Amino acid sequence: xxxxxxxxxxxxxxxxxxxxxxxxxxxxxxxxxxxxxxxxxxxxxxxxxxxxxxxxxxxxxxxxxxxxxxxxxxxxxxxxxxxxxxxxxxxxxxxxxxxxxxxxxxxxxxxxxxxxxxxxxxxxxxxxxxxxxxxxxxxxxxxxxxxxxxxxxxxxxxxxxxxxxxxxxxxxxxxxxxxxxxxxxxxxxxxxxxxxxxxxxxxxxxxxxxxxxxxxxxxxxxxxxxxxxxxxxxxxxxxxxxxxxxxxxxxxxxxxxxxxxxxxxxxxxxxxxxxxxxxxxxxxxxxxxxxxxxxxxxxxxxxxxxxxxxxxxxxxxxxxxxxxxxxxxxxxxxxxxxxxxxxxxxxxxxx
Amino acid sequence: xxxxxxxxxxxxxxxxxxxxxxxxxxxxxxxxxxxxxxxxxxxxxxxxxxxxxxxxxxxxxxxxxxxxxxxxxxxxxxxxxxxxxxxxxxxxxxxxxxxxxxxxxxxxxxxxxxxxxxxxxxxxxxxxxxxxxxxxxxxxxxxxxxxxxxxxxxxxxxxxxxxxxxxxxxxxxxxxxxxxxxxxxxxxxxxxxxxxxxxxxxxxxxxxxxxxxxxxxxxxxxxxxxxxxxxxxxxxxxxxxxxxxxxxxxxxxxxxxxxxxxxxxxxxxxxxxxxxxxxxxxxxxxxxxxxxxxxxxxxxxxxxxxxxxxxxxxxxxxxxxxxxxxxxxxxxxxxxxxxxxxxxxxxxxxxxxxxxxxxxxxxxxxxxxxxxxxxxxxxxxxxxxxxxxxxxxxxxxxxxxxxxxxxxxxxxxxxxxxxxxxxxxxxxxxxxxxxxxxxxxxxxxxxxxxxxxxxxxxxxxxxxxxxxxxxxxxxxxxxxxxxxxxxxxxxxxxxxxxxxxxxxxxxxxxxxxxxxxxxxxxxxxxxxxxxxxxxxxxxxxxxxxxxxxxxxxxxxxxxxxxx
Numbered sequence: 001x002x003x004x005x006x007x008x009x010x011x012x013x014x015x016x017x018x019x020x021x022x023x024x025x026x027x028x029x030x031x032x033x034x035x036x037x038x039x040x041x042x043x044x045x046x047x048x049x050x051x052x053x054x055x056x057x058x059x060x061x062x063x064x065x066x067x068x069x070x071x072x073x074x075x076x077x078x079x080x081x082x083x084x085x086x087x088x089x090x091x092x093x094x095x096x097x098x099x100x101x102x103x104x105x106x107x108x109x110x111x112x113x114x115x116x117x118x119x120x121x122x123x124x125x126x127x128x129x130x131x132x133x134x135x136x137x138x139x140x141x142x143x144x145x146x147x148x149x150x151x152x153x154x155x156x157x158x159x160x161x162x163x164x165x166x167x168x169x170x171x172x173x174x175x176x177x178x179x180x181x182x183x184x185x186x187x188x189x190x191x192x193x194x195x196x197x198x199x200x201x202x203x204x205x206x207x208x209x210x211x212x213x214x215x216x217x218x219x220x221x222x223x224x225x226x227x228x229x230x231x232x233x234x235x236x237x238x239x240x241x242x243x244x245x246x247x248x249x250x251x252x253x254x255x256x257x258x259x260x261x262x263x264x265x266x267x268x269x270x271x272x273x274x275x276x277x278x279x280x281x282x283x284x285x286x287x288x289x290x291x292x293x294x295x296x297x298x299x300x301x302x303x304x305x306x307x308x309x310x311x312x313x314x315x316x317x318x319x320x321x322x323x324x325x326x327x328x329x330x331x332x333x334x335x336x337x338x339x340x341x342x343x344x345x346x347x348x349x350x351x
Numbered sequence: 352x353x354x355x356x357x358x359x360x361x362x363x364x365x366x367x368x369x370x371x372x373x374x375x376x377x378x379x380x381x382x383x384x385x386x387x388x389x390x391x392x393x394x395x396x397x398x399x400x401x402x403x404x405x406x407x408x409x410x411x412x413x414x415x416x417x418x419x420x421x422x423x424x425x426x427x428x429x430x431x432x433x434x435x436x437x438x439x440x441x442x443x444x445x446x447x448x449x450x451x452x453x454x455x456x457x458x459x460x461x462x463x464x465x466x467x468x469x470x471x472x473x474x475x476x477x478x479x480x481x482x483x484x485x486x487x488x489x490x491x492x493x494x495x496x497x498x499x500x501x502x503x504x505x506x507x508x509x510x511x512x513x514x515x516x517x518x519x520x521x522x523x524x525x526x527x528x529x530x531x532x533x534x535x536x537x538x539x540x541x542x543x544x545x546x547x548x549x550x551x552x553x554x555x556x557x558x559x560x561x562x563x564x565x566x567x568x569x570x571x572x573x574x575x576x577x578x579x580x581x582x583x584x585x586x587x588x589x590x591x592x593x594x595x596x597x598x599x600x601x602x603x604x605x606x607x608x609x610x611x612x613x614x615x616x617x618x619x620x621x622x623x624x625x626x627x628x629x630x631x632x633x634x635x636x637x638x639x640x641x642x643x644x645x646x647x648x649x650x651x652x653x654x655x656x657x658x659x660x661x662x663x664x665x666x667x668x669x670x671x672x673x674x675x676x677x678x679x680x681x682x683x684x685x686x687x688x689x690x691x692x693x694x695x696x697x698x699x700x701x702x703x704x705x706x707x708x709x710x711x712x713x714x715x716x717x718x719x720x721x722x723x724x725x726x727x728x729x730x731x732x733x734x735x736x737x738x739x740x741x742x743x744x745x746x747x748x749x750x751x752x753x754x755x756x757x758x759x760x761x762x763x764x765x766x767x768x769x770x771x772x773x774x775x776x777x778x779x780x781x782x783x784x785x786x787x788x789x790x791x792x793x794x795x796x797x798x799x800x801x802x803x804x805x806x807x808x809x810x811x812x813x814x815x816x817x818x819x820x821x822x823x824x825x826x827x828x829x830x831x832x833x834x835x836x837x838x839x840x841x842x843x844x845x846x847x848x849x850x851x852x853x854x855x856x857x858x859x860x861x862x863x864x865x866x867x868x869x870x871x872x873x874x875x876x877x878x879x880x881x882x883x884x885x886x887x888x889x890x891x892x893x894x895x896x897x898x899x900x901x902x903x904x905x906x907x908x909x910x911x912x913x914x
Contacts, residue, residue, distance in 0.1 A: 087872070097838050104739075104742040124714075151397045153397050159770040160769060200808075253706055262701050338795070344743070
């Protein structure tokens with residue numbers, strides 16, 4: 001047995017080193033460690049051996065096995081590396097090929113967001129882009145959310161390592177909401193304006209089926225003379241009926257966001273039970289789908305707008321949640337999973 | 352805040368069923384999270400209504416929205432037990448007035464620690480708290496009813512029975528009630544005796560001075576602490592508690608004195624006796640008078656609400672209202688510290704009217720000036736054109752995963768870093784999208800033979816001047832050939848032609864980083880007007896192999912703003 005192992009070792013080590021391609025190397029690996037491989041068979045003979053023999057053979061086998069495995073791995077890397085070296089012999093070849101007729105698919109988020117944007121474009125709203133990396137000022141302080149205010153509990157925040165830019169820690173962050181656009185819009189544009197802001201936001205959130213640290217928000221920032229909560233109700237109905245159909249019922253309830261006053265939650269009649277009460281809506285018959293309010297006078301002032309002359313509406317929702325309800329998607333992680341098998345189920349339905 | 356239904360009924364003579372009451376709370380006050388036969392829970396996350404952190408506050412609110420009456424009457428100052436008798440002071444010193452505007456210590460002797468009555472145990476349980484013993488339970492029951500946290504120190508464990516409110520020394524140590532050693536900083540406020548700290552003010556008591564089975568004399572503390580100081584300390588030690596929550600939301604002197612009086616009475620019923628009291632008061636509370644215009648109110652709500660309705664609604668909420676011409680002078684009750692400006696009062700009127708009764712009103716007014724929508728329109732067209740060539744759109748995280756960082760040998764110093772990531776998977780922001788697409792292509796190859804995906808999104812760059820973000824398009828493609836770049840290039844030419852892009856291609860030298868990432872020859876630069884805007888190439892198989900993929904993978908990445 002001892003001899004046999006030594007022969008296997010020398011034999012195969014030589015073969016491994018002589019191998020020129022990965023396919024032969026795979027064959028050698030099987031010949032050693034496969035179901036009927038030399039090493040596998042040798043192990044099976046252990047019960048026949050005496051105790052004395054085993055004392056010598058067992059450690060030897062372990063050693064032979066480990067060394068051959070390592071030799072295969074090493075040779076595999078070498079062959080690959082030889083292959084990589086040959087890449088420079090391949091030519092840059094851009095000869096045109098015929099493209100398939102079959103179309104691909106937009107992400108369900110894109111389809112939905114374009115639909116939403118279309119609904120509000122009809123009302124004269126225009127898109128505005130706000131940065132995703134922003135200062136504490138635009139994301140919080142100027143929105144009437146001072147540092148150390150209990151309301152900050154609403155937003156668990158991801159901060160950037162900002163000292164390399166000479167910025168004090170905690171002052172540079174990943175925006176937690178699209179509301180970071182509000183004061184920017186006010187400072188850049190004269191009222192009246194009707195803006196919509198769309199895009200990625202971030203929260204300090206551990207992932208599970210219901211929680212994402214990266215998500216989309218859609219928000220309206222609308223300033224004019226004489227805007228009211230009745231307009232807010234109109235906007236809510238406009239969107240929710242547009243998405244879920246004319247039979248959708250919409251109501252407002254009191255809500256608190258520091259940058260609006262009065263503040264409102266926007267409920268839609270539960271799309272599953274139509275108001276009777278079910279598991280999804282927790283028995284109340286309504287689902288909270290959006291948050292809104294009349295822009296707080298302090299925020300208007302921070303944006304350089306006189307709250308005695310103008311009033312403003314801020315209104316927003318999370319497209320992920322809306323889509324989960326619309327398509328019955330159970331896992332919020334689906335959207336950014338890149339898993340085509342899953343994502344392709346939802347594309348096209350709203351077209 | 353869990354509202355005990357039985358307890359609420361003690362405080363309000365409800366004119367309606369409990370079901371209707373809860374639904375009114377949901378519609379007119381605050382979202383209700385959970386309802387059981389014993390309690391309903393108010394969704395207080397981030398909410399500014401400190402009054403709803405007390406059952407008395409909830410009782411006032413419920414009475415107002417259901418047209419009911421509260422059963423209790425608030426005592427006059429002259430009725431407090433320490434006013435009616437002459438008592439000595441107990442030694443107290445406040446060294447940090449700005450952090451502790453009001454501090455009260457009542458000494459109660461003759462107590463015997465035992466179990467609480469079933470009624471107390473149920474009230475605590477309904478409110479989501481656990482009964483400890485009768486002496487400690489009083490502090491929690493008072494906090495729940497009045498919203499004012501109180502704390503009982505075992506007087507025998509406080510040296511010289513002397514309490515000092517001060518900021519901690521650097522490195523000072525304290526073992527808190529949960530048996531953990533806390534290393535303090537000068538931003539933490541402590542309650543101390545002349546030798547050492549005995550509690551973390553407003554956050555958690557100290558282990559040493561905890562009520563034990565043998566306690567007979569207590570020093571009962573009721574205080575108003577600076578909310579910011581409490582929030583910082585509670586946040587740093589990750590010690591959110593029922594008490595610290597209330598300190599952070601803000602407290603009032605009126606309620607504090609009522610709470611102390613209530614606790615003294617409860618201790619009296621347990622056989623205790625008030626023998627000394629000290630109240631150090633630097634608080635400055637002023638009633639706010641807010642002017643509310645009827646015209647503004649109607650214009651902000653968008654409904655014509657009759658003046659009488661506004662006035663009676665506010666009065667039900669215990670606001671003092673005085674009509675002056677077409678306006679009112681309004682003073683909120685002391686427990687509504689959240690009401691500060693006209694818009695706050697308008698919200699009160701709106702919710703009493705019922706948000707659900709506000710009808711929709713079409714948008715009027717001229718359409719605003721057009722602003723440039725070019726980038727958004729371009730992105731939208733671009734995506735559609737890409738889909739027309741057979742590619743699928745995906746969206747990936749704004750971070751580089753640990754797998755991407757490792758397999759692509761990404762130099763981390765060139766990335767923006769998150770200071771407080773949830774995990775290593777969200778520590779670095781992406782500076783390109785293609786690596787994320789490669790990761791996803793590798794996963795999708797388990798289900799598909801060919802994968803062609805694109806993403807349009809932002810990348811995040813650490814520029815000299817600070818972080819910068821820009822939109823890029825990235826495409827990654829695997830087909831059944833050993834040169835997928837041919838197909839990708841054909842796609843790009845079609846997209847370019849369809850959108851009329853003026854992008855030219857140029858063969859060029861690879862820099863050190865590109866030598867790692869790209870195939871040595873299958874690599875070209877994308878240029879617009881002589882400006883370098885992107886790359887098209889095959890990703891180096893060494894990198895691809897690390898993802899467990901043996902096929903060849905082509906990619907394109909191009910900055911959109913210059914196109």
